[in-house]
Amino acid sequence: xxxxxxxxxxxxxxVFGWAGYNAAMIAFDYFNTSGLVGQLVVDAVNKRKVGVSVxxxxxxxxxxxxxxRALIVRESRRLQLPVEEQTLAVxxxxxxxxxxxxxxxxxxxxxxxRLFDVTLWMDRKFDTGF
Numbered sequence: 001x002x003x004x005x006x007x008x009x010x011x012x013x014x015v016f017g018w019a020g021y022n023a024a025m026i027a028f029d030y031f032n033t034s035g036l037v038g039q040l041v042v043d044a045v046n047k048r049k050v051g052v053s054v055x056x057x058x059x060x061x062x063x064x065x066x067x068x069r070a071l072i073v074r075e076s077r078r079l080q081l082p083v084e085e086q087t088l089a090v091x092x093x094x095x096x097x098x099x100x101x102x103x104x105x106x107x108x109x110x111x112x113x114r115l116f117d118v119t120l121w122m123d124r125k126f127d128t129g130f
Contacts, residue, residue, distance in 0.1 A: 022107050029105045030120050033081060037099055040071040041126040045097070049129070064128070065090045068097055076103075098125045 069090040076083035104117035
């Protein structure tokens with residue numbers, strides 16, 4: 001094998017490995033954030049169900065949506081997730097809460113040098129059960 005061919009193979013493997021690593025980290029970031037939001041919705045709904053059991057209203061009200069939004073904002077700050085608050089929309093729907101949000105995942109070249117940001121988004125409806 002000639003030296004030039006060896007260098008091409010090494011560069012190809014390095015670029016392919018770097019791209020695969022970034023793709024895996026983007027997928028991990030999406031599923032991690034999506035799971036966190038799902039857990040926060042479940043926590044807010046369970047808190048509301050406790051309130052309903054002592055005589056509160058059963059409707060998915062704007063107060064529940066505001067509670068979910070506040071939980072998402074608080075946890076994203078605590079975990080230092082780059083969730084864009086202006087794009088976070090939590091709305092009550094019929095027997096559900098709809099969460100629409102987006103955030104950016106940086107694609108890093110080396111160290112702290114960012115190449116670009118990949119915008120991730122989520123628009124899910126979570127069943128509240130009431």
